[in-house]
Amino acid sequence: MQSANQYVNISAYKFITFDDTVEKRPEFLARCQELNLKGTILLSPEGINLFLAGLRHEIDAFLAWLRSDARFADLEPKESFSDRQPFTRMLVKLKREIITMKHPLIQPEKGRAPAVDAKTLKRWLDQGHDDQGKPVVMVDTRNDFEVDVGTFDQTVDYRIEKFSEFPDVIEKHREEFAGKTVVTFCTGGIRCEKAAIYMQNVGYDSVYQLEGGILKYFEEVGGAHYHGDCFVFDYRTALNPKLEPTATVQCFACRAVVTPREQLSPYYIPAFSCPHCKKAMREDTGIPRSQEAA
Structure with missing residues (x-):
């Protein structure tokens, strides 16, 4: 149970047409500063991506404010807790993409790839195949140093150094996944969502994204079929399957x-x-x- 003095750490994203980012940036910054929040918010024409931390009432007030905009009414963040503020400052940045892939035709808001929830994925991994009997292959879409902290058992890792390398790499290996179901995953869901759409576009016929990424998987089913921890971009560096900071x-x-x-x-x-x-x-x-x- 969360204690009164614990910080709530949230991460969330949404792909949505967001053509007033310049006007909204000062509003976001002012609201976060009023609530003593720290972290980073990325605003882009393709949507929003945020990592914030604050006390429970501060986070709840921010989410209520954000959801008052109909575009973000259904935004559901992933949560973890820490005994101190994991960020040193509050930044609101304008970006071309909320996660850089350099493929402008990939537009998740116009249609997502199929998603698999944590409980279903665990069941697939437990039984060794999906509900159609196809072998399940996990594909890590994160950068190499993140993968080294922890990943799913027997995952495919192409040792990419930045996400924009992923499209070329995965297209070259398409034949290796024939007859298999591919599940892309990342920390919170944003990279694997774009990755799964791209894979569909280049001919993968059975590909899913892990809904909510590793953090949601930890939250719902723990560390089953996962070894190590999950790298996060704040002072905690890595979280274990109980969503607790580690010594890394x-x-x-x-x-x-x-x-x-x-x-x-x-x-x-x-x-x-x-x-x-x-x-x-x-x-x-x-x-x-x-x-x-x-």
Whole structure:
């Protein structure tokens, strides 16, 4: 049960025609500041994407305000909790896309790919096939460093470094998924939604997106068929299947994810370096290149 002093962390997105983002940006920023919220909101002609944290009454007040706009009346965020504010500032940004794919013809608001909910997916994975008897293949649409923190068992991971690489990679491997049901997934649902639509467009005939992503899966069924944790873009770095922060951290110098075991390395100096920095160190100074003077 949430305590009175715990922060509520929410993430949500919606693909919708949003042609007044310039006018709305100051309204969003002012409302969040009034409510002492921190985090990031992305406004784009294709919709909204947000990551916010605040006390329960502050978050509820913001959601009531947001839902007063008919375009966002049905927006349902995913929630987790923390003992301190996970963000350091409040940002409202204008973007061309709420998640960059560089394929403008992918327009989720005009028709989503089929979605599978967490409980159904768990049942499919338990039995080893979907309801039509097809083998189920999980495809991770996240960046490689996120996958390294945790992912579904036996998932397909193409080690992409940015989401805009996904379309070319998945199109090249289409024949490998013949006769199988593909489930795309990501942290909260936004990337796998675009990915599933693209896959349909290039000829995949049985593809689903995981509704709500990994975080909703954790919330509804826990960590079944998943190993490791889930990377998140705030100070918590990673959440376990109970949606609790873990001991995993992110290096301030190189931005790599540093596991508890890696934190035992002599190369791990908080706010300065980590084992992943070693390859980037100059042998004569031992200073990470990312911290060298320009």
